[in-house]
Amino acid sequence: MSMTTASAAVGSVCFPRSRIRGSSFHPRMSIRSSGSSTDTLSSVTQILTKLHKDCATPVPVLRHVADSMANDMRAGLAVDGSSDLKMILSYVDALPTGNEKGLFYALDLGGTNFRVLRVQLGGTDQRVIATEAEQVSIPQELMFGTSEELFDFIASGLAKFAEKENGEFQLSQGRNRELGFTFSFPVKQTSIDSGVLIKWTKGFAVSGTAGRDVVACLNEAMKRQGLEMQVSALVNDTVGTLAGAKYWDNDVMIAVILGTGTNACYVERTDAIPKLPGQISKSGTTIINTEWGAFSTGLPLTEFDRGMDAASINPGEQIFEKTISGMYLGEIVRRVVLEMAETGSLFGSSIPEKLQTPFSLRTPHICAMQQDTTTNLDAVGSILFNEAGIESNMGARKMVLEVCDTIAKRGGRLAGAGIVGILQKMEDDMEGLIFGKRTVVAMDGGLYENYPQYRTYLQDAVTDLLGPALSENIVIEHSKDGSGIGAALLAAANSKYKP
Numbered sequence: 001m002s003m004t005t006a007s008a009a010v011g012s013v014c015f016p017r018s019r020i021r022g023s024s025f026h027p028r029m030s031i032r033s034s035g036s037s038t039d040t041l042s043s044v045t046q047i048l049t050k051l052h053k054d055c056a057t058p059v060p061v062l063r064h065v066a067d068s069m070a071n072d073m074r075a076g077l078a079v080d081g082s083s084d085l086k087m088i089l090s091y092v093d094a095l096p097t098g099n100e101k102g103l104f105y106a107l108d109l110g111g112t113n114f115r116v117l118r119v120q121l122g123g124t125d126q127r128v129i130a131t132e133a134e135q136v137s138i139p140q141e142l143m144f145g146t147s148e149e150l151f152d153f154i155a156s157g158l159a160k161f162a163e164k165e166n167g168e169f170q171l172s173q174g175r176n177r178e179l180g181f182t183f184s185f186p187v188k189q190t191s192i193d194s195g196v197l198i199k200w201t202k203g204f205a206v207s208g209t210a211g212r213d214v215v216a217c218l219n220e221a222m223k224r225q226g227l228e229m230q231v232s233a234l235v236n237d238t239v240g241t242l243a244g245a246k247y248w249d250n251d252v253m254i255a256v257i258l259g260t261g262t263n264a265c266y267v268e269r270t271d272a273i274p275k276l277p278g279q280i281s282k283s284g285t286t287i288i289n290t291e292w293g294a295f296s297t298g299l300p301l302t303e304f305d306r307g308m309d310a311a312s313i314n315p316g317e318q319i320f321e322k323t324i325s326g327m328y329l330g331e332i333v334r335r336v337v338l339e340m341a342e343t344g345s346l347f348g349s350s351i352p353e354k355l356q357t358p359f360s361l362r363t364p365h366i367c368a369m370q371q372d373t374t375t376n377l378d379a380v381g382s383i384l385f386n387e388a389g390i391e392s393n394m395g396a397r398k399m400v401l402e403v404c405d406t407i408a409k410r411g412g413r414l415a416g417a418g419i420v421g422i423l424q425k426m427e428d429d430m431e432g433l434i435f436g437k438r439t440v441v442a443m444d445g446g447l448y449e450n451y452p453q454y455r456t457y458l459q460d461a462v463t464d465l466l467g468p469a470l471s472e473n474i475v476i477e478h479s480k481d482g483s484g485i486g487a488a489l490l491a492a493a494n495s496k497y498k499p
């Protein structure tokens with residue numbers, strides 16, 4: 001099937017104004033002929049009933065998703081290209097032990113911001129002595145520009161940050177600065193410090209990077225900036241999160257990002273990876289980046305998902321991501337509400353232009369609406385007015401909340417089923433590995449962090465699928481900003497210099 005999107009920012013670029021309807025009398029609104037109030041109610045209710053049905057995630061649906069996830073994982077581990085799941089080798093088999101010492105940098109590129117970070121590690125006793133971080137937002141035009149422009153911008157931010165290194169941070173004598181590079185897009189790793197971009201996701205459409213080694217792109221840009229730093233580890237954000245969380249808690253086996261985009265990685269035994277080119281890991285384990293955003297089997301999808309996908313810059317790709325991640329939930333809700341306005345006159349006879357603008361309603365808005373506890377749903381009313389130009393009454397506000405809840409519930413529960421799929425695959429391969437003891441799933445990303453209902457739905461689905469006894473051993477834990485520190489730790493664990 002075909003589905004997708006573009007980011008909020010991307011919306012106006014991908015959807016030309018000419019596609020947006022408007023009346024010549026009132027250019028900011030389109031007028032539709034209104035039916036009787038009974039007709040209106042029944043067609044809005046019909047849309048909601050159908051939405052509930054299409055988005056339903058009863059246990060058999062979740063079970064099918066979890067089983068399919070496990071099967072697709074196996075297929076992706078057997079032969080490259082045989083599954084939606086790429087099951088990318090991370091080449092991370094040397095996880096940080098706690099002994100690491102010295103100054104290390106991290107650069108995190110994965111969304112509309114990039115983060116730079118430095119950390120001073122003090123070995124077993126002192127662990128993390130000091131950290132310092134900065135965040136820089138990426139101008140929207142760079143998401144559609146050339147590879148050189150994007151990497152120059154990033155390298156120049158990194159150079160400015162490196163200049164501010166002070167006495168608390170000490171580079172060991174005779175060493176060059178080393179960097180852990182978190183690059184949160186699908187990359188085919190060729191070693192711990194190199195990898196080729198397969199494709200951009202999350203609304204990025206930068207020309208000239210796909211097919212190239214992203215470390216080489218960064219090195220060239222750092223050279224142009226006169227910045228002397230070397231990349232010791234190239235990691236996905238899930239892998240950085242897993243390394244960062246495992247540094248403090250050895251029971252961490254899986255890391256999941258639920259933010260703008262989504263993905264999961266986990267610790268795999270090398271003998272369970274048929275496609276492995278020879279023995280790459282002394283430890284017998286390695287981390288696999290599943291790139292589960294591309295998963296698509298058995299998902300309960302709606303006409304709204306299909307419409308969003310078709311209008312996106314990557315139709316037919318990243319279907320799981322488009323169903324459960326932060327970039328897309330708000331847009332799905334907007335599409336449903338627009339249909340309710342057009343077909344069912346939910347807000348009367350006029351349809352505000354803002355509501356017709358893709359990505360005008362975003363996931364933080366639907367989340368904020370769901371936190372409204374006022375009697376009159378005042379926050380819902382003002383968000384609908386400010387973001388979508390809608391004047392709403394109480395009935396309409398309640399209806400919109402139902403839509404938000406339906407989409408958040410489906411997303412959270414499917415994410416939970418995905419996690420169970422990974423746990424199940426690991427347990428099936430080695431009985432007792434997962435359910436026989438405490439196992440931690442490290443979670444990060446703004447969607448997980450900031451959307452309480454979504455988090456609850458996710459946890460409920462895990463408990464529904466595993467049952468109360470097994471789920472007791474599974475700890476789903478927020479690991480805030482673990483991926484930056486994790487990347488610096490991996491740079492340390494894979495340092496070019498002998499300790």
Ligand code: BGC
Pocket residue numbers: 110183184185186187201202236237238257259260261262263264291293321
């Ligand atoms: C990317 C992954 C990344 C995830 C979370 C997805 O769009 O393909 O590589 O881990 O977003 O940032």
